[in-house]
Amino acid sequence: MNLYDRIPNNVNLSEDKKLQRALEKWLPNYLDWWQEMGPEGFQQKDVYLRTAISVEPDGWANFDFVKMPDYRWGIFLKPAEADAKIGFGDNFGQPAYQEVPGEFRNSLRRIIVTQGDTEPASVEQQRLLGKTCPSLYDLRNLFQVNVEEGRHLWAMVYLLHRYFGRDGRDEADALLERRSGNPNKPRILEAFNQPCDDWLNFFCFTMFTDRDGKYQLSALAESGFEPLARTCQFMLTEEAHHMFVGDTGLNRVVKRTAQLMKEGDDVRELGGIPLNIIQRHINFWFSYSLDLFGGEISSNSADFFAAGLKGRYREQEQYQDHIAAEQSFTMRVVDEAQLKDREVPLRNALNEVLRGEYVRDCEKGLARWNKTLADEGIGTRLYLPNTRFHRHVGEYAGHNFDVEGNLISAEEFEQRKSEWLPTMEDREYVRSLMHPVTEPGKIANWIAPPATGIKGKPFEFEYVRL
Ligand SMILES: [Fe+2]
Numbered sequence: 001m002n003l004y005d006r007i008p009n010n011v012n013l014s015e016d017k018k019l020q021r022a023l024e025k026w027l028p029n030y031l032d033w034w035q036e037m038g039p040e041g042f043q044q045k046d047v048y049l050r051t052a053i054s055v056e057p058d059g060w061a062n063f064d065f066v067k068m069p070d071y072r073w074g075i076f077l078k079p080a081e082a083d084a085k086i087g088f089g090d091n092f093g094q095p096a097y098q099e100v101p102g103e104f105r106n107s108l109r110r111i112i113v114t115q116g117d118t119e120p121a122s123v124e125q126q127r128l129l130g131k132t133c134p135s136l137y138d139l140r141n142l143f144q145v146n147v148e149e150g151r152h153l154w155a156m157v158y159l160l161h162r163y164f165g166r167d168g169r170d171e172a173d174a175l176l177e178r179r180s181g182n183p184n185k186p187r188i189l190e191a192f193n194q195p196c197d198d199w200l201n202f203f204c205f206t207m208f209t210d211r212d213g214k215y216q217l218s219a220l221a222e223s224g225f226e227p228l229a230r231t232c233q234f235m236l237t238e239e240a241h242h243m244f245v246g247d248t249g250l251n252r253v254v255k256r257t258a259q260l261m262k263e264g265d266d267v268r269e270l271g272g273i274p275l276n277i278i279q280r281h282i283n284f285w286f287s288y289s290l291d292l293f294g295g296e297i298s299s300n301s302a303d304f305f306a307a308g309l310k311g312r313y314r315e316q317e318q319y320q321d322h323i324a325a326e327q328s329f330t331m332r333v334v335d336e337a338q339l340k341d342r343e344v345p346l347r348n349a350l351n352e353v354l355r356g357e358y359v360r361d362c363e364k365g366l367a368r369w370n371k372t373l374a375d376e377g378i379g380t381r382l383y384l385p386n387t388r389f390h391r392h393v394g395e396y397a398g399h400n401f402d403v404e405g406n407l408i409s410a411e412e413f414e415q416r417k418s419e420w421l422p423t424m425e426d427r428e429y430v431r432s433l434m435h436p437v438t439e440p441g442k443i444a445n446w447i448a449p450p451a452t453g454i455k456g457k458p459f460e461f462e463y464v465r466l
């Protein structure tokens, strides 16, 4: 572990002078980007953050007060296993790739760039949220997510520099040049160009969009390109907290709304967020996040699986047949203005298979929030819209569906859109509630306090010293 290098790492960076120099050249550009696009107004504050200082189970989460620009962004890969093998596809059982297989160089670079692009994008989307935090606990969690997304960018940039030569270095530079929501140089994926400027959007983002990240990283953690697999395996340990922030954040909003519903008929009058506004935000972020998995029927997914580069979720634990060349998969497609079943080779349906795993995971979140409603004695329930609803990528893009997944006309969708998706008015209302609460132990009126604090500290702990 080279923790005290300029770039902390467990990849023996000091032994590869050329790579080290290239990354040290990228570092100041990264820091400039962080100052320009990172959390605004808090760069000089002490924040109670965890820092990865080793990949060992007991050492990777080191908690202390840190100023964000001094956070040790490092390169950490899960230790290599001896004799790693390709775990699936046509080359199943052969030695894992230690270098990029030539014929997949371009598509693998594209995958890494696309994943890498989401990391700084989310920091950009969230950069103003600190100014309206509901509590110091939440403020700290926001910053924890932000610095770790920065580290995930580092993880992808390391792979680009180390394995893709000149093209990789150019791509690493471009990752600092695109900007979320900027029409001239947008981020690659649409969910990462959507504004995330209030805390309801933030919790939905970390619940649904970070969770897409979990599934993409899990599929890549199976990769036969071993450096990518080991990078993603370590990123997943950090990602878990991001989804915790979203899942419990929404649960706390739901809980507070339920409490206010018992106090009076009009939650708005009491300063809470009505359940139908929460539902519309769920619909919005869930549907955009589904798009991130790519088309339902995809020759790319088949090629990547065949090559042993991108596997299924928990490929080793969940499946017996790692070749998956014979099976087929039935899915609903739109055919002459009707929904019909179509059978496709399983390998071409792997985006959809991964999306299915994701949906089941999201449903657990919904079940937790609905339990909160039930515990508070409220009869209303929240739900996930059908996966065909409001899609912009894949089989269902260009068609219109209601939240149950029925094909409807464009006119009907237009007419009913305000039932299903956040309206301008919803957004303005939510924004009107966003006032900073920064006294230790205090919390905004529209959200319940968390059940526990961070790392055994109480909720009242001063997580950020302002
Ligand atoms: Fe990330």
Ligand SMILES: [Fe+2]
Binding pocket: 149, 210, 213, 239, 242
């Ligand atoms: Fe994340």
